[in-house]
Amino acid sequence: MSTEKNLKPSKELPLGFVDRQEKELLIRDFVISNIKEVMINYGFQYLETPSFEYTDSIGKFLPDKERPDEGVFSFKDGKNWLSLRYDLTAPLARYVAKNYLELPKPFKRYQLGTVWRNEKPGPGRYREFLQFDADYIATGNLIADAELCAMISEILKKCGLTEKDFTIKFSSRKVLDKLFEYIKVNSAETRLKILRSLDKVDRLGWKEVEKLLGKGRKDLSGDFTKGAGLTEIQINEIKEQLNYEGKKITTTNPPPDGKTYDFDQWSKKWGEKEAEPVSNEFIEFEECLTSFGLKNCIFDPTIIRGLEYYTGLVFEVNLNFEVRNPKGQVVKFGSVGGGGRYDNLVSNFGKGIDCPATGISIGIDRLVFALIQKKDFKIKITRPVIICVFDRLQNDKYIKILKKLRASGISSEIYPGEGKLKKQMEYANKIGSPAVIFYGDDEIKSGKATLKNLETGNESSVKVEDLANEIKKLL
C-alpha cells in the first residue's frame, strides 16, 4: 500500500496470494494432463463457467450484510452483488439449473479452474488456488459415487503415488443424523457444533474433541474455545458409536462377514428398521468399491466435510506420507480432495427439479505441493541452448543457425541481451542452459561452430549443419 509519504508502489503481495515458479507449474501441468486423460477415459464432458457469479446464485447462505465478503470476494456491479467463485460445485449447480431441460440426464462434467476464498491462509493454503471438480448430476445411483473414488484413485496413481500413499475415507451424514436422534440432540445449532467438533478428530484427536463436545478447550496459545455443552453420557455414546479407533476395518482387511462397518451395533442401538436403510447404502457402495478394485478405502464416521450442502455419502482423500513446509518442518497436511452427495443443491434453483447429484474435487495446488515432497519426483525443465553474439553484423548467420535448431525441435535462442561474451556465459549458466554455440570470426572462417557443453565444459568444433545432431547427443 502506498502512502502519501511513500509514493513507491508496494512490491509485496496481498495476504494469501503467491507467485508460482516454473517447477511447480510444470508439475501442475503434469497433474492436469493426467486428470484430462482420466476424465476422457471415464466419459466426462469438459466445462468452464466464469470466475464471477451473482452472489445470490452461488450462495444463499451468505450473511445479509452491507457487504457480502465473509469468506468470498465480492463487489457491487451497478445494483447487483457479484462474487468470485469459492468452489466449482456451486457454479455447476447454477449451470445445471439454467440448462436443465437441454442437458442429458444424467449429466457428467469436469472442470478445472481457479477459485478464491477470503479467509485467513494457512500452511499450503492460499486465498487463490486451482481446483479440479468432477460431478454426476441427476443420478442417485451409488455406482457414481464409487466411480468417483476409483477415478480419483487412478488420477493419483498416474501422478506417481501408490495405494499406500493415500487413503479414501468415507461416511454418510445419515449416520450422524441417527446418532443425534439417539442421544436426543435436536437443536440445529448444537448439531452443527458437534459436526464441527467431530471434523477435528483427525487433527486434534479424540481427547481434545471430547473437550469441544463438552465444556470447551484451550488451544496452544491459551485461547479458549467454548464447547457444545453435551453431557458426559452423550459424549460417551458418541464415542462408542463413532470411535472406530482400533477397529480399523478396511477393504484391504475385510472382516469375515465382508462388511467394513459395525452393522449389528447400529441395529441394536437404533433398531433394525432405522439402521437398515443406512447400512444398505453402505453395503451397496462397498460392493461397488470392491468391484472397482479399490483397496485403500476405509469407513470413518468422523468424516464430515463441513459443507452444508452435503446430504448423504461423503468422502475424503488423505495422504499418508509426511509433508514438510519450506522450513523443513512437518506439517499436518489434511485432505487433498473430497466430495459427496448433494441431492438438494440443484433443486434449490427451482420447483419441480428433482436432481440428486454427487461430486468430488481435488485441490491441485495442494496436491502439487505434496508431490514435490516426494524426493523421487523429478520433472524435466527444458532450457535453451544459447547462440552467443560476437558481432551484430553477423546476426543473419546466428539466425540461420537458430532456425535450424528450432526446426529440429531444440530449444534455443540467440543471446537476448547486450553484454560481452563473459556476460553471455554467466547468463547461460544462470538459466541452466545445456550448451552454448560460438560462431565468431574464427569459426566463420573455418566454417565450423564451437559447441560448448556447459555441464562438462568441453568444447568441440562442429559443422553448422551437424549442430542439431551433436546437441541432441548431449541433451
Added chain:
RNA sequence: GCAGCAGUAGCUCAGUAGGUUAGAGCACUAGUUUGUGGAACUAGGGGUCGGUGGUUCGAAUCCACCCUGCUGUACCA
C-alpha cells in the same frame, strides 16, 4: 475474529546494562581474464534498524499506539 511470537541490506540473520560513521554470509556490480560460465581473490553499491509519538544530552535498543508477518485457534457455505 481471538491468542502467542516476531519485524535490522534483495534473502538468512548477528547486534540491547541506551553511547562515535549499524555488521556478517549469500545475492548483486566491477575487476584479476578486452572470445569463455560454474571455483577463488580484490574492490564496490545497497539500510531514516516496520511506522508514528514519547522518555533521554543521546534510541535499532526503553515505553505507548498503529501496521505487517508467522504460528495456534475460530470460521471455511
